[in-house]
Amino acid sequence: MTADLEDTQIAILVAGLIGACWAALFVHHGATVRVWDPQRTALDKLAERMTRPLAQLKELEPESASQGKVVYHDMVEGAVEGAVLIQENGPENLDLKHALYTRVEPMMAPDAILASSTSALTWSELASGFSDPDRLITAHPFNPPHLVPLVETFGHDADRLDRAEAIYRAAGRVPVRMNKDATGHIANRLSSALWREAVHMVAEGIADVAAIDAALVNGPGLRWSVIGAHMAYHLGGGEGGMAGYLSHLGPSQERRWASLGVPSLTQDVCTALVDGVAAESAGRDIATLEQQRDTALIALLKARL
Amino acid sequence: MTADLEDTQIAILVAGLIGACWAALFVHHGATVRVWDPQRTALDKLAERMTRPLAQLKELEPESASQGKVVYHDMVEGAVEGAVLIQENGPENLDLKHALYTRVEPMMAPDAILASSTSALTWSELASGFSDPDRLITAHPFNPPHLVPLVETFGHDADRLDRAEAIYRAAGRVPVRMNKDATGHIANRLSSALWREAVHMVAEGIADVAAIDAALVNGPGLRWSVIGAHMAYHLGGGEGGMAGYLSHLGPSQERRWASLGVPSLTQDVCTALVDGVAAESAGRDIATLEQQRDTALIALLKARL
Numbered sequence: 001m002t003a004d005l006e007d008t009q010i011a012i013l014v015a016g017l018i019g020a021c022w023a024a025l026f027v028h029h030g031a032t033v034r035v036w037d038p039q040r041t042a043l044d045k046l047a048e049r050m051t052r053p054l055a056q057l058k059e060l061e062p063e064s065a066s067q068g069k070v071v072y073h074d075m076v077e078g079a080v081e082g083a084v085l086i087q088e089n090g091p092e093n094l095d096l097k098h099a100l101y102t103r104v105e106p107m108m109a110p111d112a113i114l115a116s117s118t119s120a121l122t123w124s125e126l127a128s129g130f131s132d133p134d135r136l137i138t139a140h141p142f143n144p145p146h147l148v149p150l151v152e153t154f155g156h157d158a159d160r161l162d163r164a165e166a167i168y169r170a171a172g173r174v175p176v177r178m179n180k181d182a183t184g185h186i187a188n189r190l191s192s193a194l195w196r197e198a199v200h201m202v203a204e205g206i207a208d209v210a211a212i213d214a215a216l217v218n219g220p221g222l223r224w225s226v227i228g229a230h231m232a233y234h235l236g237g238g239e240g241g242m243a244g245y246l247s248h249l250g251p252s253q254e255r256r257w258a259s260l261g262v263p264s265l266t267q268d269v270c271t272a273l274v275d276g277v278a279a280e281s282a283g284r285d286i287a288t289l290e291q292q293r294d295t296a297l298i299a300l301l302k303a304r305l
Numbered sequence: 306m307t308a309d310l311e312d313t314q315i316a317i318l319v320a321g322l323i324g325a326c327w328a329a330l331f332v333h334h335g336a337t338v339r340v341w342d343p344q345r346t347a348l349d350k351l352a353e354r355m356t357r358p359l360a361q362l363k364e365l366e367p368e369s370a371s372q373g374k375v376v377y378h379d380m381v382e383g384a385v386e387g388a389v390l391i392q393e394n395g396p397e398n399l400d401l402k403h404a405l406y407t408r409v410e411p412m413m414a415p416d417a418i419l420a421s422s423t424s425a426l427t428w429s430e431l432a433s434g435f436s437d438p439d440r441l442i443t444a445h446p447f448n449p450p451h452l453v454p455l456v457e458t459f460g461h462d463a464d465r466l467d468r469a470e471a472i473y474r475a476a477g478r479v480p481v482r483m484n485k486d487a488t489g490h491i492a493n494r495l496s497s498a499l500w501r502e503a504v505h506m507v508a509e510g511i512a513d514v515a516a517i518d519a520a521l522v523n524g525p526g527l528r529w530s531v532i533g534a535h536m537a538y539h540l541g542g543g544e545g546g547m548a549g550y551l552s553h554l555g556p557s558q559e560r561r562w563a564s565l566g567v568p569s570l571t572q573d574v575c576t577a578l579v580d581g582v583a584a585e586s587a588g589r590d591i592a593t594l595e596q597q598r599d600t601a602l603i604a605l606l607k608a609r610l
Contacts, residue, residue, distance in 0.1 A: 120557075142523075142524040142525065142528070143540075143541070148523070148524055148527055148528055149523040149524075149527070150519075150520055150523040150524030150527075152520060152524075174519065174523040176512070176516050176519045176520045176523070177512075177516065178511055178512045178516070179510055179511060179512055179513065179516075180509065180510050180511045180512075182506070182509075182511045183561075183564060184561060184564075185520075186506060186511070186512050186516070186517055186520040186521075186524075187520050187521070187524040187525050188561075189502050189506065189565065190499050190502055190503060190517075190520070190521060190525055191525045191534065191537070192502075192558070192561050192562060192565060193498050193499050193501060193502035193565050194495050194498050194499040194525075194534055195534045195535075195538065196498060196562045196565070197494050197495055197497075197498035198495060198533075198534045198535060201487070201491060201494065202535075204485065204487075205484055205485050206483055206484060206485045206487045206491070207481070207482075207483045207484055207485075207491050208484065209535045210533075211481050211482065211483070211484075211491070212491055212495075212533060212534070212535060213532070213533020213534065213535050213536050214455075214479065214481045214533065215455055215457060215481045215490075215491040215492050215495070215533075216491075216492070216495060216529050216533045216534055217529060217530060217531065217532065217533050218447075218453070218454040218455040218479040218481070219447040219453055219454075219455030219457075219491075219492040220447065220492050220495055220496050220499075220529070221526060221528075221529025221530045221531075221533070222453055222454070222455075222529075222530045222602070222605065223447070223453055223526075223598075223602070224521050224522060224525070224526025224527075224529060224530070225522060225526045225527045225529070225530035225605060226522065226526075226598055226601040226602055226605065227518070227522065227594075227598050227601075228503075228517060228518020228519065228521045228522050228526070228585075229496065229499055229500045229503045229517070229518065229521055230500075230503060230507075230514045230517060230518050230578065230581065230582055230585070231518050231582060231585060231586075231594070232496070233500065234582040234586070234591075234594070235448075235591065235594060235595055235598065236448070238591070239591060241579075241582065241591055242578055242579050242582045243575075243579045246570060246575045246578065246579070250570045250575065251570075252425075253497070253570065254569065254570060256488075256489060256493075256497050257497060257501045257567070259488060259489075260494065260497060260498050260501070262562070264559065265551060265555045265556075265558065265559060270548075270551045270555065273535065273547055273551065274546075274547050274548045274551070276535065277535055277536060277539040277546065277547045280533075280535070280536060281536075281539070286539075286540060286543070286544060286546055289532075289536070289539070289540060290540055293528075293531055293532050293540065296531040296532075296609075297527070297528070297531055299608045299609070300527065300530060300531065300605055300608050300609070301527075302608065303604045303605050303607065303608035304601075304604070304605070
């Protein structure tokens with residue numbers, strides 16, 4: 001991949017772990033990345049936080065390694081000025097985000113885009129912090145953002161969505177646009193729905209935490225890295241496809257849905273989850289587990305390229 | 306991988322698409338596969354049905370290509386005699402399966418295992434067809450069974466489960482044992498839970514079928530091919546892991562679960578699903594889509610090896 005973002009100025013507002021991954025991703029693809037964080041210590045840590053993502057991106061796509069640059073800004077106004085895309089990664093607190101937008105909006109170029117990485121808040125909630133809400137889109141990455149390609153987008157201005165998505169694509173991302181605002185966007189709603197049943201099976205003693213994870217990774221998870229859930233049911237319908245599936249198995253599908261669980265996170269269930277994940281981890285700490293996850297993701301992404 | 310099943314006699318009862326994939330898998334790993342089907346035409350088609358799975362297995366693991374052999378049997382008794390594992394792939398009809406078990410059980414060697422590939426029925430329902438239910442296990446593969454490694458097992462005899470799982474492992478599978486009988490085993494319960502929310506989002510107009518599938522494939526699906534759902538929440542908890550996640554986000558997680566959808570498969574929703582999958586398919590027929598899925602799966606499996 002070439003340095004498609006070579007002449008692109010991108011601001012990163014708030015540079016925690018997600019912000020550092022965005023910064024690494026954009027700089028790897030040639031952009032000039034203007035970083036601001038309200039805490040001076042975050043800027044001090046940024047180079048260190050970007051080290052691993054940059055190294056992983058270099059391993060994944062060696063031909064476009066670190067052609068851009070990072071510029072640190074003490075004042076948010078300086079970071080925003082001249083940026084076409086402003087990726088905001090602040091805490092999931094509506095008041096804090098609104099206060100930031102009030103400060104940022106007057107400094108934005110007329111056609112600039114503020115893209116919020118928000119996971120928990122919706123576009124509609126955030127948009128009330130703008131005098132011109134068209135300037136806002138939500139653009140939710142999936143962790144780890146420099147490796148997992150998905151960016152879920154929503155907004156009211158099609159032109160800004162188009163331009164933001166072009167930038168994400170140039171950075172090797174796969175933007176997916178929603179038609180309607182929804183809490184949890186698409187991916188976290190799917191994750192939440194699946195995990196509810198996974199927790200139910202632990203609560204009911206159907207299988208251990210490690211067994212459920214192994215079933216997912218070696219079964220539906222593997223298949224969902226290749227074809228989506230709708231497409232899987234289409235292929236599950238044989239010659240008749242989705243229409244055949246729905247006409248033959250639609251009524252029994254509704255019964256199967258009704259038989260799924262609605263667990264409560266009681267103390268016993270929480271203990272079973274914590275103990276179960278500890279058993280699955282087999283002594284590996286979080287950093288080691290993350291490292292192994294990333295190594296495996298890189299191998300799969302290389303196989304998909 | 307060597308021909309670990311070289312001296313192993315495995316019976317395949319009913320040789321439709323799933324039976325043909327099992328036969329290809331076992332013969333690829335060196336077993337002598339004894340195939341019976343009540344319909345003579347299924348036996349006539351078997352060689353053709355095994356062609357693609359065998360070619361795909363050869364591509365995936367060239368070193369163990371087709372070292373076993375297939376023996377056709379007109380009578381089920383002949384197929385079962387001498388087999389250590391009898392993989393049953395009959396229609397999902399309890400009476401038919403019970404009738405088959407009544408015929409098969411007297412011919413089984415004392416320590417032989419009848420493993421049902423059943424998707425929709427439970428071990429408890431099937432076990433009433435045996436005079437010695439210890440002989441029965443459920444061993445549910447995930448489609449396509451010769452590529453997706455998962456085999457979900459359940460039974461009451463630990464020794465038979467151990468021996469069956471050793472055979473599946475020798476054939477490159479990943480057996481996952483359940484602690485308790487459950488309709489849909491593990492993987493189809495997870496799939497069903499996720500698809501419910503995927504259908505809900507279509508019904509609510511949150512996103513198109515193709516967008517939801519793209520979000521899954523490039524987001525959680527990709528990640529679930531590397532780490533399970535429980536482990537993902539463990540890593541999502543940062544330093545505190547699962548315990549930290551549950552203490553900080555447990556209450557809001559229960560609210561998120563409550564906000565998930567309970568769609569009905571109305572005519573409108575079915576039409577949206579059928580039209581949506583047609584749009585996503587972009588003119589590709591089922592055979593082409595399956596071929597592309599398999600090619601992608603083989604590339605990922607090679608990257609995991």
